[in-house]
Amino acid sequence: MSANLLTSKEIKRYASDAQFDLCGITTPKVIPHAAQRLRKWLKKGLQGEMSYMEKEPERRIDPSKTLAGVRSIIMLAINYYQPDQASPGPEYGRVARYARGRDYHKVFESRTKNMLKAIQNDHPDLNVRQEFRWFVDYGPFLEKAYAEKAGMGYIGTNSMLITEEFGSWILLSEILTTLELAPDVPVPGRHGACGSCRRCVDHCPTGAIIAPGVVDANKCISYLTIEKRTEIERELRKKLNGKVFGCDICQEVCPHNQRAQPTRHIEFTPASGVGEFLDLKKVCEMSDREDFLELTAGTALTRPKLAGLRRTASAILAHNAEPKNGS
Ligand code: B12
Structure with missing residues (x-):
């Protein structure tokens, strides 16, 4: 030491x-x-x-x-x-900011x-x-x-x-x-400092925040689109609302995120990866690993593998094609 x-x-x-x-x-x-x-x-x-x-x-x-x-x-x-850009249309899926x-x-x-x-x-x-x-x-x-x-x-x-x-x-x-370093002090009085604000709880489309600080992954769109390997159940599929990889809703609605500053790191910008939108039809048409890697190599989108990404893309397209109430 x-x-x-x-x-x-x-x-x-x-x-x-x-x-x-x-x-x-x-x-x-x-x-x-x-x-x-x-x-x-x-x-x-x-x-x-x-x-x-x-x-x-x-x-x-x-x-x-x-x-x-x-x-x-x-x-x-x-x-x-x-910041998010306007969606080019329902045939495109949105990628969460961290993965663009x-x-x-x-x-x-x-x-x-x-x-x-x-x-x-x-x-x-x-x-x-x-x-x-x-x-x-x-x-x-x-x-x-x-x-x-x-x-x-x-x-x-x-x-x-x-x-x-x-x-x-x-x-x-x-x-x-193993080095002994002087520790920083936790931000005083901030633990649980969201107080009575429930914006993230109320805006989560699937009700995944089941208590303060507790996320039920089974319902979280981030989990469903990135980590889950099996089918996404119908009720949850309906709530993806174009999210093909990850979800930022609980951060977007957070009042503390008013202080967001655009990243200075070029690696996180759309130009360094897949960008903000994926053409869902193209994703569904990808048939082999080569096509998949051409799109995703070097990005976090390799995580769900071709089968996972295609599953989510086709779930969004299928939902878009369903007749909507009142139409
Ligand atoms: C598993 C995991 C997931 C799972 C489960 C999410 C979860 N909340 O646990 C899924 C796939 C759903 C997920 C989603 C996302 N994730 Co994630 N995930 C992880 C991972 C690998 C482990 C987290 C974990 O231990 N979960 C288990 C549960 C028990 O822990 P927890 O929610 O963290 O709970 C802690 C608090 O409750 C805390 N706590 C203790 N006492 C108290 C008291 C109070 C009052 C409160 C409020 C909290 C609190 O203690 C618990 C244990 O540490 C971490 C990386 C890591 N190794 O830590 C990244 C990580 C948490 N994820 C991250 C990100 C960016 C995301 C997404 C935003 C991605 C996206 N855009 O789609 C979403 C956000 C969803 C959300 N609201 O959590 C970042 C978070 C950065 C940050 N600013 O906090 C991490 C740290 C990865 C990283 N390297 O930066 N993730």
């Missing part, structure tokens, strides 16, 4: 040099209320078919099970906000590697490979809970981490380290 080789202030400078928008530091102590919430969420089956969420929940809860001797957690965030450009895992990965390379160059005594472990959301880790504890914002009723600077339009990643 290399004590005091680096300060929190220096880590934040490295994070900023590596083009992260926010950086917060906290201790790796288990957060009991977050652990409790995760256990309850799993017990109720709110994870749906996401079996990876069921694996090793104790590891997700306790960072020391991932990196022995971990002393600090460095939380990183990037703002990806971009390059796959965010790749963006975070390359920036984290650059950050750690810079640290290693400046501190040859440090064994960065051994003393730092990083991942982007696929790792077993409660990102929002540790980001809240690292003073980056607070978890709102829609269950998202809401920051002062960018609202909730940020993505997170983390570096676990």
